[in-house]
Amino acid sequence: MEEERLKSILASLLFAAGEPVSLARLAAVFDDVPRATVHKALAAMAAEYSADNRGIVIDEVAGGYQMRTPKEHAGYVRKLLAARPPRLSRPLMETVAIIAYRQPITRPEIEQLRGVDTGGVLETLLERRLVRIAGRKDAPGRPMLYETTDEFLELFGLKDLESLPDLSEFREIERAVEQATTGPVQGIETHPEDSAAIAPAPSHDAAPSDAAESPDEPGPATSDDDKTSH
Amino acid sequence: MSDESNPPPRLGADASVRFRLPIYEGPLDLLLHLLKRAELDPHEVTASVITEQYLAWLELLDQLNLDVAGEYLVMAATLLLIKSFAMLPHPELADTEEAEELKRDLVERLLEYQRYREAAEKLAERAILGRDVFTTPGESAPEDADAKQFTVTIFDLVEAIGAVLKRVADKSPRAIELRDIPVAECIPRIMRALEGAGRVQFAALFEDAGDRSIVIATFMALLELIRRREVRAFQEARFGPIFLECAAAAG
Numbered sequence: 062m063e064e065e066r067l068k069s070i071l072a073s074l075l076f077a078a079g080e081p082v083s084l085a086r087l088a089a090v091f092d093d094v095p096r097a098t099v100h101k102a103l104a105a106m107a108a109e110y111s112a113d114n115r116g117i118v119i120d121e122v123a124g125g126y127q128m129r130t131p132k133e134h135a136g137y138v139r140k141l142l143a144a145r146p147p148r149l150s151r152p153l154m155e156t157v158a159i160i161a162y163r164q165p166i167t168r169p170e171i172e173q174l175r176g177v178d179t180g181g182v183l184e185t186l187l188e189r190r191l192v193r194i195a196g197r198k199d200a201p202g203r204p205m206l207y208e209t210t211d212e213f214l215e216l217f218g219l220k221d222l223e224s225l226p227d228l229s230e231f232r233e234i235e236r237a238v239e240q241a242t243t244g245p246v247q248g249i250e251t252h253p254e255d256s257a258a259i260a261p262a263p264s265h266d267a268a269p270s271d272a273a274e275s276p277d278e279p280g281p282a283t284s285d286d287d288k289t290s291h
Numbered sequence: 292m293s294d295e296s297n298p299p300p301r302l303g304a305d306a307s308v309r310f311r312l313p314i315y316e317g318p319l320d321l322l323l324h325l326l327k328r329a330e331l332d333p334h335e336v337t338a339s340v341i342t343e344q345y346l347a348w349l350e351l352l353d354q355l356n357l358d359v360a361g362e363y364l365v366m367a368a369t370l371l372l373i374k375s376f377a378m379l380p381h382p383e384l385a386d387t388e389e390a391e392e393l394k395r396d397l398v399e400r401l402l403e404y405q406r407y408r409e410a411a412e413k414l415a416e417r418a419i420l421g422r423d424v425f426t427t428p429g430e431s432a433p434e435d436a437d438a439k440q441f442t443v444t445i446f447d448l449v450e451a452i453g454a455v456l457k458r459v460a461d462k463s464p465r466a467i468e469l470r471d472i473p474v475a476e477c478i479p480r481i482m483r484a485l486e487g488a489g490r491v492q493f494a495a496l497f498e499d500a501g502d503r504s505i506v507i508a509t510f511m512a513l514l515e516l517i518r519r520r521e522v523r524a525f526q527e528a529r530f531g532p533i534f535l536e537c538a539a540a541a542g
Contacts, residue, residue, distance in 0.1 A: 079426055128427065129426050132418045146419065151411070154412075154415050157414070174403060174407060176318050176366070177317030177318075193538070194519075216419060231406070
């Protein structure tokens with residue numbers, strides 16, 4: 062098959078699919094085209110689409126290829142669709158970031174890092190399918206482990222988990238922490254988080270999770286806290 | 292606490308107005324905010340100005356009749372403990388070591404939390420699908436195409452269990468027998484059934500159940516599993532049979 066025709070068909074496939082489609086799934090559509098050829102064609106398309114400002118870009122997202130509108134056109138598209146952007150409150154962003162960098166991770170571990178009850182936020186993340194249950198930790202109480210999903214990668218336009226910003230730095234710190242904690246006995250300190258695994262703390266987080274859109278901010282609510290809430 | 296650089300948040304004159312405070316997401320968040328305003332490094336978290344401002348915030352939250360989460364109070368206690376160590380003239384006591392350790396732990400937690408907060412900010416700045424970039428809705432993916440699924444509500448489940456109970460009631464013996472079936476025991480049984488078969492019809496789960504107490508315990512266990520999102524309940528047609536499957540298998 063000549064390359065122009067291949068590219069044209071691939072464009073149809075990506076357009077019709079909407080969701081990210083893996084190279085394997087795309088290649089499986091063709092009987093007589095080797096995977097490497099499909100891969101090459103996709104790379105060429107991605108370059109052409111963005112070079113020509115076609116109003117559509119081909120991004121590598123969540124382990125696949127996806128047609129998306131470029132960021133510069135966001136205002137126009139939003140106006141047309143009258144779409145409400147996904148709500149990304151600060152507690153939600155913090156929690157999903159912790160899960161992304163530390164997965165799989167338990168709820169008490171997340172709460173230890175954030176210093177607050179996280180039950181409500183986790184519920185929202187599960188509902189929006191940004192995280193899922195990865196199993197149970199082999200620890201007292203067998204707490205559930207959480208990990209991020211492909212929907213998470215898609216929402217944030219990430220090719221895979223390796224493309225998380227500054228991942229290597231986080232890994233180094235994690236290693237250092239692990240080394241430090243494997244020596245002395247852990248868990249003597251009386252953190253309230255430990256009890257959260259058994260009985261969910263009173264649902265206090267309703268107030269903080271709404272705070273991000275608070276219109277009546279009194280006195281010292283300076284702008285430094287608003288960045289992620291819009 | 293009323294120096295000009297740090298006025299506490301003011302209450303509106305109209306007490307009927309409901310406020311939503313710019314609540315800091317937790318004690319660590321509040322501390323970072325106070326440190327930033329005071330232009331201090333997280334390493335200086337035990338500076339008395341920070342402790343004072345932190346306590347002023349708690350007092351304010353209290354005045355506003357807002358529930359202060361226990362975590363805030365634990366942090367206040369920690370700050371005060373460190374402060375009291377610093378104020379006592381007790382160089383001969385080994386407690387200074389404990390105070391140092393408390394402080395070190397606190398600084399470490401703050402720094403780690405700060406890192407994740409920054410990571411969250413970076414993520415939020417990315418091109419977000421549905422906010423900055425858009426895609427076509429797409430036709431249903433192949434895995435959904437062969438089985439169109441409807442979510443099952445709690446009402447559907449209760450209705451279904453009602454039918455099961457009716458059936459079981461008919462064949463249960465007349466003799467009254469009190470048995471205590473712990474719900475926790477039913478959970479692994481359900482999981483085993485689901486893991487073996489992939490998906491199981493709701494009614495099939497209760498086929499072996501001899502009496503009502505087993506049915507009810509199994510049902511409670513099922514609700515718990517659904518609540519924890521370990522199990523998913525769905526229908527392939529409206530008013531069709533309810534199917535159950537492991538959430539993990541559904542991916």
